[in-house]
Amino acid sequence: MSLPSPVSADLFARAKAVTPGGVNSPVRAFNAVGGTPRFIRSASGAWLTDVDGREYVDLVCSWGPMLLGHAHPEVTAAVQAAVARGTSFGTPTEPEVELVEEIVRRAPVERVRLVSSGTEATMSAIRLARGFTGRDLVVKFAGCYHGHVDSLLAEAGSGVATLALPGTPGVPAQEAGLTLVLPYNDRAAVTAAFAEHGPRIAALVTEATPGNMGVVPPEPGFNAFLAETCREAGALFVSDEVMTGFRATARGGWGLDGAHEGWTPDLMTFGKVMGGGFPAAAFGGRADVMAHLAPEGPVYQAGTLSGNPVATTAGLATLRLADDDVYARLGAVSTTIREAAGDALAAAGVPHVVQAAGTMFSVFFDDRPVRDFAGAARQDTAAYAAFFHAMLDAGVYLPPSAYECWFVSAAHDDRAVQHVLSALPGAARAAAAARDERPTTEEVR
Numbered sequence: 001m002s003l004p005s006p007v008s009a010d011l012f013a014r015a016k017a018v019t020p021g022g023v024n025s026p027v028r029a030f031n032a033v034g035g036t037p038r039f040i041r042s043a044s045g046a047w048l049t050d051v052d053g054r055e056y057v058d059l060v061c062s063w064g065p066m067l068l069g070h071a072h073p074e075v076t077a078a079v080q081a082a083v084a085r086g087t088s089f090g091t092p093t094e095p096e097v098e099l100v101e102e103i104v105r106r107a108p109v110e111r112v113r114l115v116s117s118g119t120e121a122t123m124s125a126i127r128l129a130r131g132f133t134g135r136d137l138v139v140k141f142a143g144c145y146h147g148h149v150d151s152l153l154a155e156a157g158s159g160v161a162t163l164a165l166p167g168t169p170g171v172p173a174q175e176a177g178l179t180l181v182l183p184y185n186d187r188a189a190v191t192a193a194f195a196e197h198g199p200r201i202a203a204l205v206t207e208a209t210p211g212n213m214g215v216v217p218p219e220p221g222f223n224a225f226l227a228e229t230c231r232e233a234g235a236l237f238v239s240d241e242v243m244t245g246f247r248a249t250a251r252g253g254w255g256l257d258g259a260h261e262g263w264t265p266d267l268m269t270f271g272k273v274m275g276g277g278f279p280a281a282a283f284g285g286r287a288d289v290m291a292h293l294a295p296e297g298p299v300y301q302a303g304t305l306s307g308n309p310v311a312t313t314a315g316l317a318t319l320r321l322a323d324d325d326v327y328a329r330l331g332a333v334s335t336t337i338r339e340a341a342g343d344a345l346a347a348a349g350v351p352h353v354v355q356a357a358g359t360m361f362s363v364f365f366d367d368r369p370v371r372d373f374a375g376a377a378r379q380d381t382a383a384y385a386a387f388f389h390a391m392l393d394a395g396v397y398l399p400p401s402a403y404e405c406w407f408v409s410a411a412h413d414d415r416a417v418q419h420v421l422s423a424l425p426g427a428a429r430a431a432a433a434a435r436d437e438r439p440t441t442e443e444v445r
C-alpha cells in the first residue's frame, strides 16, 4: 500500500483517541480506500504539504471551495486586513452586503440570506419552503447530497455512500417519512410522486448538476421539467448549488443542461466557492418567498456567525477574482486531466467512464454511462482504492472515495498538471492489477 507517513500516523492515533474516527468529517478518514489520512500542514497554489514533508498536487481543493488555489495572495491580503479590523461583531457589516450583491449579480436570485455551512443553507431553504407553502413533504433524489440535514440524509450519496452506511440512524422515522427519495433523471418517477402526493409537497430539492455521487449530469431538459412539475403542483423548486455554484461555470450548474430558458429556481443554495475557504454559505431566491423569513416574516432562522466579516471578505475577494480567465483555465485544466485519466485507464484495460459538467468532472470505475445512483454504485471501488493510493504515492491527492468529483483550481499551472499526467499511467496499471487479484463474479458465484 502507501509510503509510510509516521507523523500523520501519530497524529491520526492521537485524533482517534479524542475524536470519533479521528476526523471531523467522515470521508477524510480514508475508510473507503484504506491507509492513514494525510494531515496537511500547509498549502500554496495547487500544492499541499503534509506533516511528513511530502508534497501533493491537490485534486480535492477542500472539496470545491479553493477555486483560485490555496493561499491566493490577494485573498490572503484581504483576509489579513479583515482580521486586523476585528473578527466578529454580531452586527451588520459592509462585506456581507457586498458579497450578497455579488451573488445577486451572478445568480438568478432576488434576495439572499447568509449562513455558515451548506447544510445550514439547505436546512433553512427547506424550512422556508415548508413555511411558505404550509406543506410538509420534500422530494429529493438518491445520490444527491444536501448536507447532513435530517430530512435530506436519505440515500444521500457522498460520505453516506462512501461508507456504505445503513439508512440514517438518528433521523426519526416521522422525519424520514416526510422525504420522498426518487431515482435521478427519472421523469416517470417524478410524475408519479407528484400525482400521488402533489398537494402535500412543499419542495423538490436537487443538485443543479449532481456531483456527490460523482458527476451525473441532468439529461437535457430535466431541470426545466422539474421546475415545471413543481410550478404546476404549487411546490417550490430548490436548486442546490453548494458545489456547482461559481464552480461548474461562472454562474454555476443552473442551466448547464441547456434548458433554463423561461424558468428560474424558486430557491437556490450556495456554499463552498462563495466562502473562499471560510465557513460561509447562503440561500436565496424569489423575493416573495424570502420575505417569509424573520424578521420580515414568521419563518425563524438565525446565526451568531452568519455573515461573518472575515468569511464574507474571503468569499467576496474570491468571487471578484473569478473572472473569465479563471473559468477558461479551470476548463482547460479539467479537460486535460480528465482526458489523460481516461487514456491511461483505457491503456491499462480498466473499465471506466469519465463524466463532466462544466469544469466539474469525475471518473467512474465502470464502463457504463452513469445516469443515477444505481449506476454510480456499480463501480469497482477496490480498483479505485488501488488507483488512489498509487496516485497518492506519486504525489497527487485525489478524493479518498470513488463517489466524488475531482476538483481543480485556476492555480493548477502546467507544472502541476504535468505532475498529474505523469502519475496517471502507473496508477492505472495499479488499478488493473487490483482487478486481476480479485476473483471474478463467476468465481464468487
Ligand SMILES: *Cc1c(COP(=O)(O)O)cnc(C)c1O
Pocket (backbone or CB within 6 Å): 116, 117, 118, 119, 120, 122, 145, 146, 147, 148, 207, 212, 240, 241, 242, 243, 244, 271, 272, 281
Ligand atoms: C457540500 C455540499 C453541501 C453541504 O455543505 P457543507 O458546507 O458541507 O455543510 C450541500 N449540498 C451540496 C450539493 C454539497 O456539495
